Amino acid sequence: MHAYGDASVLRLDDVEVPAAGDGQVLVRVAGTSFNPSEIGLRNGWLRGVFEVGLPYTFGWDLAGTVVGGGGGFADGDAVVGRVDGGAAAEFVVAEPSGLVRAPVAVPLAHAAALPVAGVTAWQAVFDHARIVAGATVLVNGAGGGIGGYVVQLARYAGAHVTATASERSATTVRALGAHAVHDYRRGAPGGTFDVVINLVPLEEPSDLARLVKPDGRIVSVTNKVEVPGGSGIESVQFVVRDDAEDLAGLVRLVDAGTVRLDVAAERPIGELAAVHRAAEAGLLRGKTILKPH
Ligand SMILES: NC(=O)c1ccc[n+]([C@@H]2O[C@H](COP(=O)([O-])OP(=O)(O)OC[C@H]3O[C@@H](n4cnc5c(N)ncnc54)[C@H](OP(=O)(O)O)[C@@H]3O)[C@@H](O)[C@H]2O)c1
Numbered sequence: 001m002h003a004y005g006d007a008s009v010l011r012l013d014d015v016e017v018p019a020a021g022d023g024q025v026l027v028r029v030a031g032t033s034f035n036p037s038e039i040g041l042r043n044g045w046l047r048g049v050f051e052v053g054l055p056y057t058f059g060w061d062l063a064g065t066v067v068g069g070g071g072g073f074a075d076g077d078a079v080v081g082r083v084d085g086g087a088a089a090e091f092v093v094a095e096p097s098g099l100v101r102a103p104v105a106v107p108l109a110h111a112a113a114l115p116v117a118g119v120t121a122w123q124a125v126f127d128h129a130r131i132v133a134g135a136t137v138l139v140n141g142a143g144g145g146i147g148g149y150v151v152q153l154a155r156y157a158g159a160h161v162t163a164t165a166s167e168r169s170a171t172t173v174r175a176l177g178a179h180a181v182h183d184y185r186r187g188a189p190g191g192t193f194d195v196v197i198n199l200v201p202l203e204e205p206s207d208l209a210r211l212v213k214p215d216g217r218i219v220s221v222t223n224k225v226e227v228p229g230g231s232g233i234e235s236v237q238f239v240v241r242d243d244a245e246d247l248a249g250l251v252r253l254v255d256a257g258t259v260r261l262d263v264a265a266e267r268p269i270g271e272l273a274a275v276h277r278a279a280e281a282g283l284l285r286g287k288t289i290l291k292p293h
Helices: 037-043 108-113 115-128 147-156 167-175 205-211 244-255 269-280
Strands: 025-033 061-068 078-082 091-094 099-101 136-140 160-164 180-182 193-198 212-220 234-237 263-268 287-291
Touching (some): 025 108, 037 269, 061 091, 061 108, 061 115, 078 108, 078 115, 078 244, 099 244, 108 115, 108 263, 108 287, 115 147, 136 147, 147 167, 147 244, 167 180, 205 212, 269 287
Parallel strands (some): 136 193, 160 180, 193 212, 212 234, 263 287
Antiparallel strands (some): 025 091, 025 287, 061 078, 078 099
16 A cells, blocks of 8 residues: 555555564465455544554455464464554564464465454454353344354354344355344344344444343444443443454364354455455455465
């Protein structure tokens, strides 16, 4: 990214292979994945909150092979993790504290679908919603990158899961474990739930409060949902915290076959601008993997 602006500010450049500093790891990238917050960063909407130097290389999710070991990793190790940008490239330097061994049950490039979306889902389900067996849970926005993991982790926790998804995602969301799927384009689902997990930037987030039982919980990764005073509903909005232990937990569930990756598309990194345009047009669902080769 050479300037803030529309997707035309993105281009593929030839640059030097970055050099790993002391204790850092050089990784040959197998894949990164697109995250929608990239749009806000590229447009400049996040300036003041999240500053980056220009030119900036996208790619927070990393899956690849260590080629310059350090920090407990050796050359040849397959790793997955979170970096502060730079993974939309052939090589990236990473802090070993953000990396874990990649799952063996999925193609290495696909493991890049895990760090940001998967860890956000993990923390939503286990840290913030604190779902217990038998709870009724509504996942709003189950067709997106985070949503597929939330559905599966809520099922894993023993919940009865209702999910909102449009027609293009309904079959996948059901296959990932949702007991019921409601098309959000037809209005709100009926009934009330012990827990609502919201993954959609909403114009009227307070509408969701009507779907939570008294004394229930509502967890949002976008806008905070205001709840009526005296309802006993607890409303939480949170920003994901980098956590390699949570990521390692997810990797274990992927290798156990408990969690599947909802990889909807694979594209070369040279098509990142097209991926941004598709996201802005609402054309993406699930996770999109970007590969350097
Ligand atoms: N708080 C944090 O730390 C944190 C971390 C990561 C991301 N985020 C934010 O979390 C949000 C979700 O991220 P993501 O990666 O899952 O997004 P995403 O993959 O871009 O989500 C796209 C999905 O949203 C669904 N959708 C769109 N409008 C909807 C509506 N009105 N009701 C229900 N579903 C709707 C679509 O589902 P269908 O396919 O069914 O139409 C689509 O598949 C983004 O706003 C992102 O910026 C927050």
